[in-house]
Amino acid sequence: MKHxxxxxxxxxxxxxxxxxxxxxxxxxxxxxxxxQTCPLQAEPWLxxxxxxxxxxxxxxxxxxxxEQACWPKLEARRVPYELAAFILLDxxxxxxxxxxxxxxxxxxxxxxxxxxVASLQEESAGALSLQLTGxxxxxxxxxxxxxxxxxxxxxxxxxxxxxxxxxxxxxxxARHFVALPRTTRIVIGGAA
Numbered sequence: 001m002k003h004x005x006x007x008x009x010x011x012x013x014x015x016x017x018x019x020x021x022x023x024x025x026x027x028x029x030x031x032x033x034x035x036q037t038c039p040l041q042a043e044p045w046l047x048x049x050x051x052x053x054x055x056x057x058x059x060x061x062x063x064x065x066x067e068q069a070c071w072p073k074l075e076a077r078r079v080p081y082e083l084a085a086f087i088l089l090d091x092x093x094x095x096x097x098x099x100x101x102x103x104x105x106x107x108x109x110x111x112x113x114x115x116x117v118a119s120l121q122e123e124s125a126g127a128l129s130l131q132l133t134g135x136x137x138x139x140x141x142x143x144x145x146x147x148x149x150x151x152x153x154x155x156x157x158x159x160x161x162x163x164x165x166x167x168x169x170x171x172x173x174a175r176h177f178v179a180l181p182r183t184t185r186i187v188i189g190g191a192a
Contacts, residue, residue: 012042013073018051025051028170028179033132033141035120035178045088045114045172049074052086052112060084063093065116084111091115091171094151098159099167107164110182118147119173128153134184143178145171153188156180 011017020039025048028036038044046066050073053059059076065088071078081087081097089095102110121144128148132141148171159182160166166182180186 012040012047012050021047021051025170025177025179028177029136029168029181031136032134032180032184033130033137033143033178035122035143035176037176043116043172043174044177045116045170046070048114048170048172048177049076049086049088058083058085060087062087063090065090085109087111087113089113089115091117091145091148091152094149095155098155101159101162101165101167104165107166110159110165110167112168112170114170114172115148115152117145117171117173120145120171120176120178129189131187131189132180132184133187135181137184147173150188153186157186 012021017040024036024039028034038047040047049059053074053076055075055077057076058079059074060079060081060083062081076086082100084100087099099111099113100109102108123142123144127146128144128150130143130145130153132143152169156167156169163182168182169180171178171180
C-alpha cells in the first residue's frame, strides 16, 4: 500500500520535529517492547524514515510502499534489498529474502527493517503474541501484534543467532512503533 504524502505530513520534514522523533526512537531501542506513540502527525514508518535518512543512507522499498514524491525529500539512495541499510516492508507478507546482516568486522552493517503492521498492543491481545527478554527489559514483556506474519520472527531469530551479526526490527502501526534490536530475545506465544 502506498502512502499519499499530504500537507498534514509536512511537519516530518522539519529538523526540530525529526530530532523529537529520533529521541523517541532512541527510547524505543533502549527499552525494547515499550510501544512508542509517534509524536508527529504522520504514519510512524514515514516519519522515522524522514528522521533517519539522508543523502548517505541507503533504502530499499521492494514493495513500492513509498510514493515517488517522498524519495527526493528522504534523499536516500535507492539500492537493492541485500545492500540496504534501511528496508521498508509490509509485515503481513512473509519475508522472501535475507537482508544485510553485517560482518564480524562491521556488524553495524546489518539492516534496519521497518515493518508496517495493522496494530500494536501492550498485552498479548493481538493476533501474534511476542514475549521479549534481554538488555533493556527488566521483566519479560509481552506485546500483541496484528498484521505481522509469524515467519518474520522465525527469520529474524535466525538472522540474529550469530551475534553480533543481525538486523534491527521496527514495527509500525498507524500511530505507534516498537523497536526490537538484535539483542532482544523474541518468543512467539510466550513459549520457552
